[in-house]
Amino acid sequence: MPGTFLDELDLRILRILQADSSISNTDLAERVHASAPTCLRRVRRLRESGVIQRQIAVLDPRQAGAPLTAIIEISLDRQAAEDHDAFEAYICAEPAVTQCYRVSPGPDFIVTVEMADMPAYDAFARRLFAGASNVRNVRTFFSTHRAKFEANAPVASGGGRSGG
Incomplete structure (x- = not known):
């Protein structure tokens, strides 16, 4: 806060x-x-x-049965705040989605998903993006190696106020 x-x-x-x-x-x-x-x-x-x-x-995705990490750039057709809110709620309701960010400039969202394999990703993408009328463009990158993963926020040294 x-x-x-x-x-x-x-x-x-x-x-x-x-x-x-x-x-x-x-x-x-x-x-x-x-x-x-x-x-x-x-x-x-x-x-x-x-x-x-x-x-x-924090689980090891390989040992938890989801060794395929996809980083997805998503651009929407309509740019109104309610369109962004609706898409964010839609994508975040998906259990495979582990991270979702609104970004600027470039695509509207960057989403990370953890999947069992490529067929699981293909089914996920077809279900989520083919039926979403406001999705203009989807570009997916697949991780070949995870060099670092931290869930930590930097903790400043010295007193201060939290940034939220």
Whole structure:
């Protein structure tokens, strides 16, 4: 949430939780040099304010049965805000979609999907894009190697306000 003040203790907590959100509150408190009740209150405040949106497990797509990563550029015909909103809701409802960004300039959206194989991607693309009346252009890139994947947001050093 914009405007949430983050002090050094909050930043230390966030760095550790981004690396391993399964850490116990006691271990977290020890690592950030604070009491367990203080850590519990801080983490609760960070969740309630929206700084921590959710805690997840990051899976290896190959081991989870979805080794094909496709990065898709999508351009729409109609550019009104409601058209963008409608397409975003449509694409984000798809379980295979792992990331969706509105971008500028260039295409309107960049979407990442994780699929089992090329036939699964083909079925996905036919179902989602062939029937979408507002899709002008789709361009897909297939990952041949993932050199880095992080779900972490940079955590500034020094106090400050969250950027949202």
